[in-house]
Amino acid sequence: MLAAPSLSHAQQRExxxxxxVGDMNFARSLARNYLFAGRGAxxxxxxxxxxxxxxxxxxxxxxxxxxRGNRSDTTNSPVFAGPQRLAIPLLLDAGFDALSTAxxxxxxxxxxxxxxxxxxxxxxxxxxxxxxxxxxxxxxPVIVRAKGWTVAVIAATAMFNYPDLTVIGHAAECCxxxxxxxxxxxxxxxxxxxxxxxxxxxxxxxxxxxxxIPHYTVVRxxxxxxxxxxxAIIAHHPHVPQxxxxxxxxxxxxxxxxxxxxxxxxxxxxGLWAELVLTEHAPPALTIRPLVVGYTPYFATGRDSxxxxxxxxxxxxxxxxxxxxxxxxxxxxxxxxRNP
Numbered sequence: 001m002l003a004a005p006s007l008s009h010a011q012q013r014e015x016x017x018x019x020x021v022g023d024m025n026f027a028r029s030l031a032r033n034y035l036f037a038g039r040g041a042x043x044x045x046x047x048x049x050x051x052x053x054x055x056x057x058x059x060x061x062x063x064x065x066x067x068r069g070n071r072s073d074t075t076n077s078p079v080f081a082g083p084q085r086l087a088i089p090l091l092l093d094a095g096f097d098a099l100s101t102a103x104x105x106x107x108x109x110x111x112x113x114x115x116x117x118x119x120x121x122x123x124x125x126x127x128x129x130x131x132x133x134x135x136x137x138x139x140x141p142v143i144v145r146a147k148g149w150t151v152a153v154i155a156a157t158a159m160f161n162y163p164d165l166t167v168i169g170h171a172a173e174c175c176x177x178x179x180x181x182x183x184x185x186x187x188x189x190x191x192x193x194x195x196x197x198x199x200x201x202x203x204x205x206x207x208x209x210x211x212x213i214p215h216y217t218v219v220r221x222x223x224x225x226x227x228x229x230x231x232a233i234i235a236h237h238p239h240v241p242q243x244x245x246x247x248x249x250x251x252x253x254x255x256x257x258x259x260x261x262x263x264x265x266x267x268x269x270x271g272l273w274a275e276l277v278l279t280e281h282a283p284p285a286l287t288i289r290p291l292v293v294g295y296t297p298y299f300a301t302g303r304d305s306x307x308x309x310x311x312x313x314x315x316x317x318x319x320x321x322x323x324x325x326x327x328x329x330x331x332x333x334x335x336x337x338r339n340p
Contacts, residue, residue, distance in 0.1 A: 012148065013147055013148040013149060013280060014147045014148070015147075015277050015278060015279045016055050016056070016146060016147050016149045016151070016277065016278040017053075017054050017055045017056075017275060017276075017277050018054060018055060018056040018057075018058070018151065018200075018275065018276045018277075018278070019050070019051060019054040019056070019057045019058070019273065019274070019275050020058050020059070020200075020202065020234045020253075020256065020273075020274040020275075020276070021047075021051075021057075021058075021059040021060075021256060021259040021271070021273060021274075021291075021297075022059070022060055022236040022255070022256030022257050022258055022259040022261075022271050022272070022293075023060050023062040023103075023236050023237070023239060023256075023257075023258050023259055023260075023261045024059050024060060024061055024062055024063070024259050024260040024261065025062045025063045025080050025082070025260060025261045025262075026063050026065065026080075026082025026083070026086075026087040026260065027063040027072060027073045027077070027080040027081050027082045028072060028073050028074065028075055028077060028080065028262075029072075029075050029262060029295075030043070030082075030260065030262060030295050031072035031073075031082055031083055031086075032072045033295065034295055034296075035082070035083055035086040035087065036070050036072065036083070036086070040086055040089075040090055041090075042295075042296050043090055043260060043295065043296055044090055044093070044094045044260075044296075044297070045296065046296055046297055046298030046299070047094075047273075047291075047297055047298060047299070048093070048094050048095075050273075050299075051094045051095050051096070052094065052095035054095070054275075055146045055147060056097045056098070056144050056146060056151060057094070057095050057096050057097050057098075058096070058097065058098045058099070058100070058142075058153055058200075058202060058234075059091075059096055059099055059100070059259060060099070060100045060103060060202070060204065060236045060256075060259075061099045061100065061101055061103075061128070062080060062103055062105055062261065063080035063081060063082045063105060064080065064081050064082075064101070064105065064106065064108060064109060064113050064114065064116075064117035065081070065082050065083070065084035065087050065088060065117050065120050065121070066081045066082075066083070066084060066109065066113060066116050066117065066120075067083070067084055067085060067116070067120075068081065068083065069083075070083075078108075078161075079105065079108035079109065080105050080108055081108065081109055081113065084117075084120040088120060088121070088124045088126065091124075091126060092124060092125075092126065096126065097127060097142075097144055098127045098128065098129065098142040098144060098153050099121065099126060099127070099128045099129075100128070100129060100130045100153075100155035100202050100204070100236075101117065101118070101121075101128050101129070101130045101131040101155070102129070102130025102131055102138070102155040102156050102157040102176060102177045102204055103130070103157050103159070103204040103236075103237065104157060104159045104160045104161045104204065104206075104237070105161065106130070106131050106157070106160075106172065106175075106176050107160070107161070107167075107171070107172040107175075107176065108161070110171075111171065111174075111175070114131055114172075114175055115133065117131075118131065118132065118133070127142045127144070128142065128155075129141050129142045129153055129154065129155035129177075129202075130155030130156060130157065130176070130177050130202075130204075131175055131176050131177070132175055133175065134174070134175070135173075135174060135175065135177070137175075138175055138176055138177040139154070139156070139177045139183070139187050141153055141154040141155075141187070141191050141196075141199075142155075143194065143196065149197050149198065149278060150195055150196050150197050150198075151196065151197065151198045151199075151200065151278075152191040152194070152196035152198070152199045152200070153199075153200045153202050154177075154184070154187055154188070154191060154199065154200070154201050154202065154230075155177060155202045155203070155204075156177040156178065156179035156183075156184065156201070156203055156204070157176065157177065157178065157179060157203070157204035157206070157237075158178070158179040158203065158204065158205050158206045158207075158218070158221070159204055159205065159206025159207055159237055160172065160176070160178075165206065165207050166178065179203060179221070181221065181224055181225065181228070184201070184225060184228070184230075185228050188201075188228055188229060188230055192229075197278075198231045198232075198278055198284070199230050199231050199232075200230070200231060200232045200233075200234060200276075201225055201230050201232070201233045201234070202234050202235075202236075203222075203233060203234070203235045203236075204235070204236055204237045205218045205222075205235040205236070205237050205238070205254070205255065206218070206237060208238065209237065209238050209239055209240075210238060210239060210240055210265045210266070210267075210268070211238060211240070212240060212242060212267070212311075212315050213242070213243075213315060213318055213319070214238070214242050214243075214254045214255065214319065216322060218235075218254065219254075219319060219322050220324075222235070222247075222252050222254070223247050223252075223324060226247035226248065226250035226252060227247065227248075230250065231249075231250060231284065232250060232251050232252075232276055232284055232286075233250065233251070233252045233253070234253045234256065234274055235252075235253060235254050235255055235256070236255060236256050236257070237255065238255045238257070239255075239257060239258050239261065239263060239265070239268045240255065240257050240258075240265070240266070240267040240268055240270075241255060241256065241257040241267065241270055241271060241272045241290075241308065241311065241312055241315075242254035242255035242257075242312075242315055242319075243312055243313075243315035243316035243317075243318070243319045244286070244288065244312065244316050245316060245319050245320050249283035249284075251276070251283075251284060251286040253272065253274050253286075253288070254315075254319065255272075256271055256272045256273075256274060257270060257271035257272055257291075257293065258271045258293045258294070259271050259291070259293055259297055260293070260294075260295070260297060261293065261294070262294045262295055267311075268293075269292065269293060269294055270290060270291065270292060270293060270300065270308050271290075271291040271293040271297065272288050272289070272290065272291065272308075272312070273288070273289040273290075273291050273299070274286065274287075274288055275287040275288075275289070288309070288312065289305075290304070290305045290308035290309060290312075292304070
């Protein structure tokens with residue numbers, strides 16, 4: 001009697017659960033009121049178990065982490081630096097597998113601050129993407145292998161704190177992954193070539209904050225990235241939750257909003273927890289869970305949860321009605337061969 005053929009390695013893979021959360025700022029009043037006050041354990045207590053239960057957990061590190069003793073930035077400071085000796089243990093204890101460092105605050109303390117932040121993350125074994133000592137380092141994705149899956153997380157920013165809102169032509173251009181479709185397409189191909197089964201773009205979008213509807217340039221760019229073949233796009237930066245749409249099999253979460261970040265503008269006290277579950281031969285399953293955010297994030301419940309989801313659903317419908325730009329043929333005009 002012939003034995004039944006064994007299943008391939010790919011067919012035997014278990015579902016993989018990934019969690020993504022938004023902006024984390026360990027500086028300013030959080031440093032003073034919680035970290036330096038010995039209350040750091042409270043910060044992630046409301047979500048710690050759920051983070052640790054995920055196969056892969058990813059967040060956006062909005063503040064760089066430095067060693068400055070007990071010094072903290074003022075409440076309204078435009079630059080952020082949290083205490084590495086107190087913040088990093090919280091991130092490790094919560095089970096974060098990868099952090100994005102590509103955002104508009106990556107250069108708040110210049111090249112020296114960027115280098116020190118990366119040094120502390122590396123020494124703690126916290127994987128990161130989006131900034132680096134070289135541009136190639138900045139664009140290098142985090143590769144996470146779990147349950148037989150290989151996942152690549154590419155981090156980049158489309159917003160920066162220079163007057164023209166870009167790193168192009170400025171000192172930070174050396175070390176920050178700036179999001180343009182051509183650069184992203186190259187990195188996406190490289191991630192595929194490296195053997196990634198699933199590629200996530202984890203993006204600090206721009207240029208507008210605190211607005212419920214993403215800027216149309218963001219919608220166009222993300223839709224273009226989805227058509228390039230990325231598997232999911234998860235974004236942050238506006239500090240408020242925005243909508244969700246699907247481009248074919250690709251989910252786009254336009255803004256997770258805040259996670260550990262205390263602000264006073266409308267909707268900055270509510271964020272989104274995005275879960276992607278990968279199973280064989282199927283699109284990723286996306287689940288959105290509303291969060292109450294600020295110093296100590298926790299899951300919204302009851303009417304509060306329903307209110308956030310209704311808000312996100314209404315934004316999602318508006319996004320879906322935005323038109324796609326007309327397709328253009330990519331044809332270059334031939335250079336004249338006549339003598340001048």
